[in-house]
Amino acid sequence: MIALPSSLNANLVIGIALLVMLLVVAGAIVRTRSLLAAIILFSIYSLVSAVWLVVMDAADVAFTEAVIGAGVSTIVLLGAILLTRGEVEKPGWRALVAPALVCAGVGGLLIYAAAGLPALGDPASPANAHVGRAYLEAAPKEIGAPNIVTAVLASYRGFDTLGETAVIFAAGIGVALMLGFGPHASPLPPAATIGDHHVVLRVSAKFLIPLIALFALYVQFHGDLGAGGGFQAGVIMAAAIILHALVFGLRDTMMAVPPRLVRSIAALGVLLYAGVGVACMLNGGAFLDYDYLFPPAFEKQVPGWLLGDPEHAHHWGQHFGILLIELGVLLTVAATMLTIFYGFAGRTVEAIRQERGA
Amino acid sequence: MTDMLSLIGGVCVVAGTALSLIGAAGLLRFPDVYTRIHAASITDTGGASLVLLGLCLIAGLSLTALKLAFVWFSIMLTTPVAANALANAAFGSGHRPRIGAFQIMRTDERRKTSRGTEAP
């Protein structure tokens, strides 16, 4: 993106202010001995970096950072704290020497390397000159998706994204394996909290949960046009269900969205993604070559008015391919986030005690 | 006409920002959790309303204005509820206001909680 000269100064000033904030928050995270305070500060850190990414015009990345960094990872970290202590003791200075040397070395190397980076938005830089430029020029013709990021992510680099989806799936399986598959004890509110009501929260949560799910769908289907897509939408969808679990209790949520179903959905997402690729192969194309998603005989039947513009009728396969794999990503990411949340949140003291007793 | 609207919108944005700043000052300076919640939540909703109204005036009737209305809607829905839940939780976990009626009733607990940084 070419920054307008008038906005360049604002860009620079806001960027510097945000980076100073980042430094201050990072310093505070290092200094604090309370892990709980560190989690809260991490949330702020993610927020600041999300705004900074927006200022750098990386809207898709900023989206992911805001949703995952400040949203779900905070909740997962809280779940992890449940299994450990909330404080760390101050280490002696001897223990700090080696890490400090490594940090200083790596930091110095990075600063040295940063001096050799091309300028921001330099059209002659290697990243922009060769394959990047080719994508920029070819994508509107070949893919037809207005958001180039989505075109590259879902179509040109569809195989890489399949790999990422599989990695997320594997992470979910790893957490489930470590923390247990079975249903955990989901305690009722202790008698002491019965009078301690949260009526306002419960009523408004009932209203908010469908709204958040609706936002998730908006992000999902808006990914072609602007920032967004399956990854972000999946996390937002998981956040809606997590809100339900937070307010109405994990047991009620597990009744509504059973863990077994969630794990199946996670696998189904990867299957859908890979299945699209195989369908393309069966129709004579390469793996994940969406132009071959539908058989040519079928493609000819499609009336041009479906996409409005007759010239773009051949993007039909691309559109549906991207839609389908984004759906697969949505399913996998949402289900994996939920599996992780179920694993951590269900791992209560009572559950561990019951398991040992049994 | 459009210039006039933009000007009014800009003034609204600055006014909303000023409210946010006042709220932040309150967040920094007020003596206990409850007064801070009071300062932050009221000015957040008020400031957000003014800022988003100002941006709406600048955007005119368009999809952008609709999106701004959505932002306003979700802020108005979430911020007060979060403040309520937070005050509820803080009170439930033993924080007592440092000013007001409860101070007289619960001085023993106040002494306990105002010294330690952790909730009991």
Add this chain to the structure above:
Amino acid sequence: MLLAAGAAGLLVAMTITIARAIMGPSHYDRILAVNSFGTKTVLLLSVIGFVFGRPAFLDIAIIYAPINFVTTIALMKFFRYRSLAQPLGLSAGEETLDD
């Protein structure tokens, strides 16, 4: 110009909020600071979208407001009850699914 002033003011407000988040003293102060910081972030995202002439940034602001709420509730619940699993306390008249 006015918008840039607004963005600058929001940045200052965010800085003050960070100070409260670092100072504490109780965790509820920190949660409050995060929540307030999130709201200000939403506003800043909206305003800089207009400053840079890219209203598409609003999509992030739309999503961020409810996500901020979920985070705040999670933090609140964790510090109040030391659990993410149990339902929030019921008022006297409400019933659970048990019956």
